[in-house]
Amino acid sequence: MELLALFISAILVNNFVLYYFLGICPFLGVSKKIDSAFSMGLAVTFVMTITAVFSWLINHLILIPYGLDYLQIVSFILVIASLVQLVEMFIRKISPPLYQALGIYLPLITTNCAIMGLALIAVLNNYSFVETVIFGVGSGLGFTLAIVLMAGIREELDLADVPEPLKGAGIALIVAGIMALAFNGFLGMIK
Amino acid sequence: MEVLIPIITMGALSFLFSFGLVFAYKKLKVEEDPKIEEVSEMLPQANCGACGYSGCRAFAEAVVRGDAAANGCPVGGEEVANKVAEALGIKAGEVIKKVVRVLCRGTQDAAKNRGVYLGISTCYASHLIGGNKQCSYGCLSYGDCVRVCPFDALYMGEAGLPVVMEEKCTACGKCVDACPRNLLELHPISQEIFVFCHSLDRGPTARKVCKNACIACGICVRACPEAIVLENNLAKILDYKKIDPETIPDIEKCPTGAIGRLRKDDEG
Numbered sequence: 001m002e003l004l005a006l007f008i009s010a011i012l013v014n015n016f017v018l019y020y021f022l023g024i025c026p027f028l029g030v031s032k033k034i035d036s037a038f039s040m041g042l043a044v045t046f047v048m049t050i051t052a053v054f055s056w057l058i059n060h061l062i063l064i065p066y067g068l069d070y071l072q073i074v075s076f077i078l079v080i081a082s083l084v085q086l087v088e089m090f091i092r093k094i095s096p097p098l099y100q101a102l103g104i105y106l107p108l109i110t111t112n113c114a115i116m117g118l119a120l121i122a123v124l125n126n127y128s129f130v131e132t133v134i135f136g137v138g139s140g141l142g143f144t145l146a147i148v149l150m151a152g153i154r155e156e157l158d159l160a161d162v163p164e165p166l167k168g169a170g171i172a173l174i175v176a177g178i179m180a181l182a183f184n185g186f187l188g189m190i191k
Numbered sequence: 192m193e194v195l196i197p198i199i200t201m202g203a204l205s206f207l208f209s210f211g212l213v214f215a216y217k218k219l220k221v222e223e224d225p226k227i228e229e230v231s232e233m234l235p236q237a238n239c240g241a242c243g244y245s246g247c248r249a250f251a252e253a254v255v256r257g258d259a260a261a262n263g264c265p266v267g268g269e270e271v272a273n274k275v276a277e278a279l280g281i282k283a284g285e286v287i288k289k290v291v292r293v294l295c296r297g298t299q300d301a302a303k304n305r306g307v308y309l310g311i312s313t314c315y316a317s318h319l320i321g322g323n324k325q326c327s328y329g330c331l332s333y334g335d336c337v338r339v340c341p342f343d344a345l346y347m348g349e350a351g352l353p354v355v356m357e358e359k360c361t362a363c364g365k366c367v368d369a370c371p372r373n374l375l376e377l378h379p380i381s382q383e384i385f386v387f388c389h390s391l392d393r394g395p396t397a398r399k400v401c402k403n404a405c406i407a408c409g410i411c412v413r414a415c416p417e418a419i420v421l422e423n424n425l426a427k428i429l430d431y432k433k434i435d436p437e438t439i440p441d442i443e444k445c446p447t448g449a450i451g452r453l454r455k456d457d458e459g
Contacts (some may be wrong), residue, residue, distance in 0.1 A: 064201075066196055075201065089219040
């Protein structure tokens, strides 16, 4: 039951984009079309899940036993960078159009603070292995949910009569802000 | 000794991950044209973007594809241009200029309106509700292509169709993407004959909604069967190069004028 609560809270309540404000770069950059937004969400979900697994293993099997806690950030970056490379190769192989559509934002998952944030928050909260994995999957799905919702709204925005100075990034940030407010409504759901 | 533990740990981890990546690279390697790598190495690697592409690698891909000229790199200048041209076996300045063509002749006089459209005046919005014209394939005349053009190479003509200014058009393709009905296409500037219609309606319907629509009568196909075919009630030029100049007068016998020479004065 607690695991379920953790899962739902990672998706809705502690949504990485809309609550922690992490991973804003791809959130704004790849949210113009639902298709590519969804793929981006899945790529981030994949990287987050595997990062959660590896970072927990490295932290608990290597770093803590040898008293190397201070190497957490460095070794997590190592994990993330390797995984993104792997995902990039994989997507390039199986879907060149998707590779084109994601463009620079794919390698930029490496420096996506949401992923790093995930690894560090999991450590901070002393999650067990299972909890970490659930947290990783949930956070990834939360990111996917946020970016797909955003893409849906932005597709509709093409039809809206947006004032000239707010076109593009301006209205996107306003929409993101309102979405964050709306998601804050979930706060009371899980303590 | 204290120092060695972190060094060994990080070293071992890095080694492990790089080993995994090398293995994955072997499995997932994407085969691509070796010329791209070759051209890429000749470029200055400044990744400045002055060529109009997002970096040296993207420019190399474009040159190999034939979209960019070998002398397109302003940083490398003549020296790099000659090297690239030599590697690809083309002349340095040799690139076929393309321009965009509006392939619809549904002018205000020719194509009937469906009713009075009072919605947002963009083609995209009009297209979403089925369009303001009776023809569901033709130009909507709200000028999404004109607005999106970064070079001001298009303007809305009096007849209600966008007009291309050849000398300003860089074939960037923005308007091609902007048109909700895909009426704009990039073609070599020397091409003269086009099918100026996208209507897949059957002959009688097509004729009823637009005077200049292709009614799939097949006159052009009989004039030049090597290059033109009928497909889904629409004439289609398969290979422009195969059109014999002598058959052009016969092709231009088209009863609706849907296929024929570009009219330089009002179509760019």
